[in-house]
Amino acid sequence: MPSTRLVLPLAVAAAALALAGCGGSSNSATTTSTSTTATSTSTTTTTATATGKPGKKLEGSVGPGFVIGLTQGGQPVTTLAAGTYTLVVDDKSNAHNFHLTGPGVDVSTTVAETGTKTFRVKLQAGKYHYQCDPHASIMQGDFTVTG
Numbered sequence: 001m002p003s004t005r006l007v008l009p010l011a012v013a014a015a016a017l018a019l020a021g022c023g024g025s026s027n028s029a030t031t032t033s034t035s036t037t038a039t040s041t042s043t044t045t046t047t048a049t050a051t052g053k054p055g056k057k058l059e060g061s062v063g064p065g066f067v068i069g070l071t072q073g074g075q076p077v078t079t080l081a082a083g084t085y086t087l088v089v090d091d092k093s094n095a096h097n098f099h100l101t102g103p104g105v106d107v108s109t110t111v112a113e114t115g116t117k118t119f120r121v122k123l124q125a126g127k128y129h130y131q132c133d134p135h136a137s138i139m140q141g142d143f144t145v146t147g
Contacts (some may be wrong), residue, residue, distance in 0.1 A: 027101045058121075060100070060130065062109070063093025068132050068139040070100075077143045080123060087119040096135065102128030102145070 060079065062068045070077045080122035091109045099108035100119075103126040107119045111134060112129045121147045 053093055056083060058085050058087045060089035060098045062089070062091050062096045062098040062132055062139070063114075064134060065093075066096075066139055068096070068098065068130065068141065070130055070141060070143065079144050079146060082123055082125050082145050082147045084120065084122045087121050089117050089119070091117065092114060096132040096139065098130060100128065100130045100132050102126055108133070 011117075042095050057072065058080075059071045060069070061071075072080070087100065087107070089109055091098055091114050094112050094114055097109045097111045100121070103124045105121050105123065105128065107121060109117050125145055125147055127142060127144055130140065
């Protein structure tokens with residue numbers, strides 16, 4: 001009988017850890033972020049063109065968990081046309097940063113600070129890379145700029 005008393009609390013603790021690891025609170029933050037992005041995207045979609053004219057908006061995000069991303073109009077960025085973009089980064093963790101590098105571009109948020117930071121970047125043809133500097137091996141992404 002003593003083993004039954006020990007197994008039940010361990011099972012409850014394991015279930016709690018599993019739920020925390022699944023990112024219950026992280027999912028709600030992601031949903032909020034996505035919903036915010038969808039709201040601001042309608043303006044971006046109407047004003048942006050595929051020619052890289054000023055006014056195009058990119059949305060970067062990092063945290064609160066081990067997630068990093070770059071989207072435009074709610075879609076993950078894989079290829080962009082050369083041009084000037086406004087990059088708005090939502091940094092949700094004081095353990096991460098968002099660092100974008102590529103031809104003529106090297107911008108980043110700081111690790112210790114959180115919040116929204118806006119950059120104006122001129123993207124040229126070539127390969128670009130974004131990462132969380134402290135966790136670059138697992139939090140990173142790449143995209144290509146054409147023309």
